[in-house]
Each structure stands twice: as C-alpha cells, then as structure tokens.
Amino acid sequence: MKHNRMRAHFTGILVLLFAGVGQVIFAQESHIGGLTGEGSRGKQLYRRYCVGCHGPLGDGRGENAPWIDPKPRDFVTGTFKCRSTPTGALPTDEDLYKSVTRGFVNSNMPSWLPLTKQQRADLVAYVKTFSSSFREEKPPSPLSMPSESAANQQSIQSGNELYQKMNCWSCHGKEGRGDGPSAQTLVDNRGYPIPPYDFSVGTRFKCGESNQDLYRILMTGLDGTPMPSFANGLTPAQAWDVVHYIRTLQMNVKRKKQTAENEKKDRGESKPVGAQPE
Amino acid sequence: MLLRLRAAVIFILVLGVVLSVRQPAHAIPAFARKYDLPCSACHEAWPKLNDFGIAFRDRGYQLGNEKDSPIWQNPSYWPITFRITPEWHRESSSNQVVDTVPGNPALGQIYQDVTTHGFDFSGLDIWAAGTLYKDISFSVLPSADSSGSFHFENVFVRFDNLFRTRWLNLKLGKFELDNLVSEKRMLFLSSNGGFYQVYHYTPFREVQFRASNPPIVQFNPVFGIGDNQLGVELSGHSENSYARYSVALLSSNEGSPGLPNRTYDWWASFNQGFAVGKLGVQRVGAFAFFGQRPTFFNTSFGSPVLSEGLGNKSLYRAGLTGLFYIKKVDFSTVFVHGWDNVFLGTGTAANAPLPVGARGPTWNGGFVETHFTYSPQLVFVQRNEIVRMSRQVFRTDPRDLGDIDAFSFGLRYYPFMFSRAGLALHTEYSLVRSYKSASPLPTSTSPFGPDLRSSSVFIGLDFAF
Numbered sequence: 179m180k181h182n183r184m185r186a187h188f189t190g191i192l193v194l195l196f197a198g199v200g201q202v203i204f205a206q207e208s209h210i211g212g213l214t215g216e217g218s219r220g221k222q223l224y225r226r227y228c229v230g231c232h233g234p235l236g237d238g239r240g241e242n243a244p245w246i247d248p249k250p251r252d253f254v255t256g257t258f259k260c261r262s263t264p265t266g267a268l269p270t271d272e273d274l275y276k277s278v279t280r281g282f283v284n285s286n287m288p289s290w291l292p293l294t295k296q297q298r299a300d301l302v303a304y305v306k307t308f309s310s311s312f313r314e315e316k317p318p319s320p321l322s323m324p325s326e327s328a329a330n331q332q333s334i335q336s337g338n339e340l341y342q343k344m345n346c347w348s349c350h351g352k353e354g355r356g357d358g359p360s361a362q363t364l365v366d367n368r369g370y371p372i373p374p375y376d377f378s379v380g381t382r383f384k385c386g387e388s389n390q391d392l393y394r395i396l397m398t399g400l401d402g403t404p405m406p407s408f409a410n411g412l413t414p415a416q417a418w419d420v421v422h423y424i425r426t427l428q429m430n431v432k433r434k435k436q437t438a439e440n441e442k443k444d445r446g447e448s449k450p451v452g453a454q455p456e
Numbered sequence: 457m458l459l460r461l462r463a464a465v466i467f468i469l470v471l472g473v474v475l476s477v478r479q480p481a482h483a484i485p486a487f488a489r490k491y492d493l494p495c496s497a498c499h500e501a502w503p504k505l506n507d508f509g510i511a512f513r514d515r516g517y518q519l520g521n522e523k524d525s526p527i528w529q530n531p532s533y534w535p536i537t538f539r540i541t542p543e544w545h546r547e548s549s550s551n552q553v554v555d556t557v558p559g560n561p562a563l564g565q566i567y568q569d570v571t572t573h574g575f576d577f578s579g580l581d582i583w584a585a586g587t588l589y590k591d592i593s594f595s596v597l598p599s600a601d602s603s604g605s606f607h608f609e610n611v612f613v614r615f616d617n618l619f620r621t622r623w624l625n626l627k628l629g630k631f632e633l634d635n636l637v638s639e640k641r642m643l644f645l646s647s648n649g650g651f652y653q654v655y656h657y658t659p660f661r662e663v664q665f666r667a668s669n670p671p672i673v674q675f676n677p678v679f680g681i682g683d684n685q686l687g688v689e690l691s692g693h694s695e696n697s698y699a700r701y702s703v704a705l706l707s708s709n710e711g712s713p714g715l716p717n718r719t720y721d722w723w724a725s726f727n728q729g730f731a732v733g734k735l736g737v738q739r740v741g742a743f744a745f746f747g748q749r750p751t752f753f754n755t756s757f758g759s760p761v762l763s764e765g766l767g768n769k770s771l772y773r774a775g776l777t778g779l780f781y782i783k784k785v786d787f788s789t790v791f792v793h794g795w796d797n798v799f800l801g802t803g804t805a806a807n808a809p810l811p812v813g814a815r816g817p818t819w820n821g822g823f824v825e826t827h828f829t830y831s832p833q834l835v836f837v838q839r840n841e842i843v844r845m846s847r848q849v850f851r852t853d854p855r856d857l858g859d860i861d862a863f864s865f866g867l868r869y870y871p872f873m874f875s876r877a878g879l880a881l882h883t884e885y886s887l888v889r890s891y892k893s894a895s896p897l898p899t900s901t902s903p904f905g906p907d908l909r910s911s912s913v914f915i916g917l918d919f920a921f
Contacts, residue, residue: 230492246492288520
C-alpha cells in the first residue's frame with residue numbers, strides 16, 4: 179500500500195518534470211509591435227474564450243464546432259486564411275493578431291477587440307503552440323505592396339477585363355454575386371462546402387475592408403479555401419485595377435465616399451479605410 | 457399608537473429588505489446558444505460581465521459579424537432564458553422585540569435573537585432578449601417572487617448605432633440604470649448580502665416618518681440606484697467599450713408601471729477603461745442622479761387622489777465607481793454621496809410646517825468588493841460595505857443613527873462551462889449591522905434601540921438555461 183503510494187508519487191514527479199521540460203521546449207512568444215505575447219498567459223485566456231470552438235487541442239473540434247458553419251480553424255495544420263505572406267506560408271504574428279482583433283465576418287469568430295492588446299498578443303502566442311510548423315519554420319517576410327494607383331475609369335475598365343480573364347467570374351459570378359458556374363462545387367481543405375464571396379451584399383471581407391486588404395487578399399489567397407493567390411498571374415498594377423473594379427460590384431458600399439477616401443489616401447492624408455482601430 | 461408605529465417601522469424595514477433582495481440577476485444562456493460562446497466569454501463569472509461581455513451588451517446584444525439579425529437564426533431558436541435557485545438558508549436577526557410570555561403582550565417585551573432556517577427557492581426570471589433586427593435590440597424580463605406573483609423587471613427596445621455611430625443608442629422602456637458596478641450582476645444572493653446597501657440607503661428617520669404616513673409610501677417610493685427605472689436612455693461607447701456614457705430621463709416613480717406622477721428624474725453616468733499592461737483593463741467612472749418625489753396629494757372629500765402627486769421635493773445621489781484588476785484578483789469599488797430634501801427626510805407634506813430644527817439628511821457610503829477568480833469555474837467573493845450619516849435630520853440625533861456596516865463572503869463554483877446552460881454552486885455568509893436601528897422597548901425612554909444585526913447563511917444551486 180505504502181509502496182504503491184510512493185510509486186504514484188514518483189510517477190507524479192516524473193510527469194511534472196516532463197511537463198516542465200515540455201513547457202520549456204514549447205514555450206512560445208509572439209511579437210506584435212513593441213508587445214511580447216506569452217503562450218502561458220494566452221493559455222488561460224484561450225480556455226476562457228476560445229476553447230469551445232477551436233477545441234482544447236486547437237484542432238477546431240471544440241464542443242460547438244458541429245453547430246458552426248464555416249468551421250472553426252484547425253490550428254494544428256498551420257493553414258491560415260488571412261496572411262500578408264505568400265500562399266502556402268505561415269502568417270506573421272501581426273497577421274494572427276489582426277485576425278483575432280478583427281474577427282471573421284459572416285462566421286462565428288467574433289472580434290476580440292475588447293480584450294487588451296497584451297491579451298490578444300498572448301492569445302496569438304498560444305495559438306502558435308498548436309502547430310509544429312511555427313517551431314520548424316519562420317514566416318517569410320510580408321508581401322511588398324506598391325502604393326495604390328488612381329482609381330480612375332481606365333483602371334476600373336482594366337480590372338473588369340482581368341476579372342474575366344483570370345476567371346474570377348467562374349466562382350464569384352459575372353456580377354460578383356457569388357453565383358459563378360463552379361460556385362456550387364467548391365469545398366475547403368476539410369471537405370466542407372464553401373460559397374465564394376458575394377460582392378453585391380458584402381461590405382467587409384474576412385481579411386479586412388480596406389483597399390490594401392483587398393490587394394493582399396488577391397496576392398496571397400485565402401489558404402485552405404478555393405480562393406487562390408494571383409501573385410503569379412497579376413502584376414501589382416493589375417492587382418490594383420482588379421481592386422478598383424471589385425469596388426464597383428459592391429452595391430452596399432457607398433461608392434462616392436470610397437473614392438473620396440481613396441483620393442485622400444493617395445495624397446497620404448488619412449488612414450486606410452478599415453485600418454485597425456488602434 | 458406608539459406600538460403600532462413601531463410595528464409599522466419594523467414592517468417597512470423588513471419590506472425594504474425583502475423588496476431589495478433577490479434582485480433578478482442577469483446571465484443569458486440564450487445569447488450563448490445563439491453565438492456558440494461559453495458563459496465565460498462574456499462573464500468573468502456569470503452574471504458579472506467581463507470586457508467582452510460589456511462590449512457585447514453595449515453593441516445591443518450584437519457581435520457585429522453580420523449574423524446578428526434574427527433572420528440568420530435557425531427558426532426554432534427562441535431567445536429565452538430562465539433562472540432560479542433552489543437553496544437552503546439561515547436568517548438571523550438580533551434585538552427583535554418579542555413578548556416575554558408568548559401570546560401575552562401585557563406582561564412586557566424583551567429583546568431576543570430571531571433565527572430561522574430551512575429549504576427554499578428564489579424567485580424565477582424568465583428572460584427574453586436579443587435582436588429584433590440588425591441594430592434593434594430588445595429585452596423582456598418577467599420576474600416572479602418565490603410565491604409566483606410576477607412583475608416586469610425590465611422591458612425595453614433599443615435602437616443601436618443611430619446615424620451609424622456607436623455613440624448614439626436610444627433605449628425606451630424599463631431598464632437598469634447604466635453603471636460600472638451593476639447590482640443585477642453581483643455575485644451575492646443571500647437576503648443580507650444580495651444587494652448593495654449604498655444603492656438603496658434611506659436614512660433611519662426617513663424610514664420612521666414614512667412609516668407613519670402609509671399613503672405617501674405608495675406613490676412616493678424610495679429611490680434605489682439598483683432599481684430598474686422607467687424612461688428613455690441615450691448611451692454610447694467607444695469601439696472596445698472602454699469609454700462609455702449614459703444619460704437617462706426617468707419617470708419619478710421608481711419603475712412602477714401605471715403610476716405616472718408628472719415629474720421626471722435624471723440619471724447620468726460616464727466611465728473610462730484603461731488597458732494597463734499585463735494587468736488588464738482598469739475602469740473608473742462617475743454617476744449622478746437628480747430626482748424629485750411628491751410629498752402630498754390632492755384629496756377628494758378627504759380621500760387621496762393618488763395619481764396626482766403635489767409638493768415635489770428633490771433628492772440626489774452622486775458617486776464614483778471603479779473596477780480594478782490585478783491578475784486573478786479584482787476589486788469593484790463604489791462611493792456614493794446622498795442627500796434628501798428635508799421634507800422628504802422628515803416625511804412632511806410641502807404645505808405643512810416642518811418639525812422644528814429638521815434638516816435634509818446627507819450620507820456617504822461605499823464598498824470594496826473583491827473577487828478572486830481562481831479559474832472561470834471557481835470564484836471567491838468578499839465585500840466590505842459601510843454607510844455613514846454625515847448630517848442627521850435632527851442635530852440631537854446620535855451621529856451614528858442608521859449607519860451600516862456590512863460584510864459578506866462566499867464562493868461560486870461552476871461545475872461545467874459551456875454554451876448551452878449554466879449551473880453554479882453558491883455559498884455565502886453575510887452580516888449587516890445597522891446602528892441603533894432596533895425598535896426601542898416600550899419601557900425605554902430613548903426613541904432609539906440598540907444596534908440591529910442580521911446575518912444570512914446561504915447554500916444554493918443557481919442555474920440558468
């Protein structure tokens with residue numbers, strides 16, 4: 179009896195030791211601006227806020243996952259939609275931080291803006307611990323983004339042509355209503371049906387709402403979804419043209435305001451539309 | 457006559473306590489079900505909100521993911537929550553005046569402790585709340601006492617983000633006065649601990665005078681910061697809800713429907729949060745209430761015409777609030793200064809002479825409530841509260857007449873944490889000392905009795921679905 183208890187103690191100590199070592203090896207940090215996020219603090223927050231959807235193992239199989247569409251992200255695979263890095267690469271800490279802050283429109287993923295910056299940075303650090311990729315590789319540097327060209331008629335016209343040429347319409351539809359010929363057949367990397375974005379009703383995108391965000395979406399793609407990266411098909415100037423054309427498909431976005439804002443932005447006067455609020 | 461008066465005083469005191477405890481507290485699994493979020497996403501420990509919950513509430517019960525309108529919900533979704541607490545409790549009060557020989561008042565009276573205990577259950581909340589449409593939210597909360605008689609604790613419609621700014625939201629109906637430290641969301645449930653003394657304080661003399669003038673009590677209810685009021689509120693908040701304000705115009709009737717009395721009160725509150733490094737969000741705020749109450753009413757052949765109050769006299773409350781976080785420990789702090797016009801303080805009709813030497817009573821009070829959130833599933837709570845009269849109605853009254861010391865502690869344990877329902881094992885002990893507030897014995901020459909001490913022990917299962 180006594181012996182047994184001793185053994186139990188011993189195993190207990192071993193487990194503790196092991197866990198301790200594990201902690202050291204897997205300790206993760208995130209760096210966002212001047213902030214350092216710590217995985218250990220992020221873990222507490224994750225259990226409070228995120229575990230019901232993303233699951234205790236970060237595999238997107240939380241208890242609510244069966245009821246949610248689109249499904250919560252599986253962090254283990256290291257595949258993320260919103261990145262500033264090329265398709266197939268890991269997102270930067272900043273990218274994850276922005277996703278956590280912004281939330282995902284048309285999904286159950288809320289904006290966690292009410293949490294402090296430090297808390298969001300801690301969460302990012304913890305989210306990264308679920309995938310070995312973050313330990314094995316470093317995210318490449320973000321895609322460079324040349325400054326936006328003027329959103330004039332010529333640019334929009336060119337964007338229209340590219341929208342046809344690059345087959346955007348096959349998924350998003352001729353008028354951007356998300357009803358292209360292949361729209362019904364699309365599935366994401368986990369086999370769940372996924373509708374292409376409907377420009378006629380949407381105002382915001384999953385990965386932001388500014389023209390810069392749109393440019394990034396086109397050039398990096400939404401990994402894990404059929405929405406590809408066009409970094410190889412479009413020159414930066416062409417990408418801006420497509421951005422300008424897409425804006426004309428958005429019925430619910432006040433276009434006048436948009437162009438006025440763009441003009442201001444071109445002159446470097448204002449923050450980009452939908453820039454991160456802090 | 458004097459005995460009757462004393463009986464009435466006790467009755468009013470008891471009534472006051474009964475009315476002010478068992479405040480329906482707010483926690484809404486219906487929202488958790490709608491958004492697939494665990495209770496802990498919005499609540500530090502339900503029903504107390506955290507930063508995310510405050511922002512969700514401020515946005516009009518919306519997440520802003522373009523799926524807030526009910527049209528996006530499965531039609532079988534029904535935004536209803538109910539909450540009730542089966543419990544065992546023990547209530548004890550010191551210095552109660554009882555007959556020396558039961559049934560024989562003629563043989564005299566003595567002080568005695570009165571203690572009861574047994575199984576019980578709280579009132580029932582049946583709460584429906586959510587959105588009617590994008591940017592139009594609502595709440596309806598029929599609430600029953602434990603005998604099953606219902607009243608409407610709140611009923612409102614709110615227009616969110618007017619003119620597309622989050623700084624303008626308009627609410628009409630019966631609602632909780634916006635304040636940083638909400639009594640509806642407190643983590644205490646017992647008869648003595650389940651409300652904030654400073655939120656409901658009435659000076660001892662005023663209670664006494666009111667007791668001798670029963671009709672006035674009916675249409676001139678005592679104001680409570682923690683009581684839901686009827687009116688219209690304009691409120692706003694920054695995107696992360698660190699900065700918040702609210703201004704409300706209220707009927708001077710303490711939220712009683714069917715009692716329009718032609719006068720209005722004002723409420724205003726403002727608070728600001730600061731993200732302090734690793735500690736989290738610290739919030740400080742201020743609030744003010746300015747109101748009036750009638751002191752008499754028209755009569756018709758001598759009987760009161762209650763719907764028409766006359767001789768309005770004013771009262772105000774002003775205070776400071778704070779929420780401070782240090783890792784797993786946080787403090788809710790409140791300071792309140794109160795003043796009642798001398799006519800209210802003495803229960804005198806404005807067309808009658810005041811008692812000689814009477815003055816409008818003033819007082820200060822406050823509390824520090826500490827929470828130790830060991831984990832989202834286990835929280836220890838504790839509160840120290842005091843109220844001190846700063847000006848008694850009569851110069852000759854003892855300085856500490858009606859002062860209050862209150863102390864509570866307890867814990868809440870939530871055996872599971874998910875997004876469909878909530879259950880908490882709640883235990884609590886609470887002790888209140890009211891200075892010189894016991895009724896004097898008939899043989900006593902002093903108009904005041906000794907201190908009154910009441911305590912509660914509470915063990916219950918608080919659940920919401």
